[in-house]
Amino acid sequence: MSLLSNFSTAISCRKLPVFDPVNRSTHRQFRVSCSNVHLSDKCKREYTSVLIVPTGVGASIGGYAGDALPVARTLASVVDCLISHPNVLNAAMLYWPMPNVLYVEGYALDRFAEGLWALRPVHQNKVGLVLDAGIEEELRIRHLQVVDATRASLGLPVLEYVVTDRPLEVEKWVDPKNGRATGRIKHPDSLLRAVQSLCDRSMVNAVAVVARFPDDDIDDVDDYRQGKGIDLLAGVEAIISHLVVKNFRIPCAHSPALLPPPLTKSLCPKSAAEELGYTFLPCVLAGLANAPQYLAYKSEFQEKGCIVANDVDSVILPADACGGDGVLAFANKRTKPLIICVQENETVLNDTPDKLGIDVVKVSNYWEAIGVVAAHKAGIDPNSLRRDKIKNISTVSLLPSNSSVVSSPRTFA
Structure with a gap:
């Protein structure tokens, strides 16, 4: 009952006047408004x-x-x-x-x-x-x-x-x-x-x-x-x-x-x-x-509406331009944002993520970069949108590192 009630508040039907140019008359037509479809998004912070x-x-x-x-x-x-x-x-x-x-x-x-x-x-x-x-x-x-x-x-x-x-x-x-x-x-x-x-x-x-x-x-x-x-x-x-x-x-x-x-x-x-x-x-x-x-x-960082570095979810930049102060700072954060490197956007630099030891997602172009961002914003692992990119989940051993038991991939029937 409550589900139907909530649904009815999200969708409203109105009968609106519509002019018919053929018959030169006005009739009324139902139009559906879904103004609160994204109401659940308010439970998430901004991306x-x-x-x-x-x-x-x-x-x-x-x-x-x-x-x-x-x-x-x-x-x-x-x-x-x-x-x-x-x-x-x-x-x-x-x-x-x-x-x-x-x-x-x-x-x-x-x-x-x-x-x-x-x-x-x-x-x-x-x-x-x-x-x-x-x-x-x-x-x-x-x-x-x-x-x-x-x-x-x-x-x-x-x-x-x-x-x-x-x-x-x-x-x-x-x-x-x-x-x-x-x-x-x-x-x-x-x-x-x-x-x-x-x-x-x-x-x-x-x-x-x-x-x-x-x-x-x-x-x-x-x-x-x-x-x-x-x-x-x-x-x-x-x-x-x-x-x-x-x-x-x-x-x-x-x-x-x-x-x-x-x-x-x-x-x-x-x-x-x-x-x-x-x-x-x-x-x-x-x-x-x-x-x-x-x-x-x-003391000012707590002001309402202020944005700090930890609010950043993703960073997009050219693949050979990772050596700037800002990028390195983002890469070394404890709560590191997703860093997306675009290989098509070449520069005269040679500061690649591999050279600098930065963990990034490499994409060919900005089309792919924006697709990765869309998936990340939706809370979806971007790899799940690719063929054969999701591997079997692995297990982590709770035994000391000198134990003979080691972690290994888990397989499913």
């Missing part, structure tokens, strides 16, 4: 995944202009909460709002994985903008017009901007040891003073930085536009945002200021998002508008 594609390493997927965003969108439709970083979620003039995705800068993501920081989701941040004094006037005006457009058309909370007191003078190069893009800014103190000014004067709690980057050699631009090689800007972009997050513990992302490249008729779709305008700023502002805040004190 959280982390999606990582390191920046500046020539990743086959995620090494260009937001080409890992489709992966993030698909994964976000499967999990309850997805944590990722600007290199995955930024696509220059393009972006995609996903309410269950947390936009976390790379340095903060590493500290989160290490259990040193927690994430506190927000409804809205107060965003400030730092412009490099080295940006030419016309290019600066273009960026400010983009900011006003996002404020007026998207309602983004960008409060104020400040220009650095001297040009930052960005330099970029490829590290000959590992092939990664890297670089430096000659005047980091100028950047820090600008951010401090915004925090003090406007009380902002998220910062977008636009630095003038040296224009690329045409050969390097052509390689990137053809979907080859590495993003030469990405390495020093990460250095800039890491500097701000480390010193101020607030969300930060960077957008380079560059002169538009000459038109080309031959362009790889993976790089095309960066050809749409004069700036890459829209995706950065959209991401920072509701990026989670970073909590560094253990």
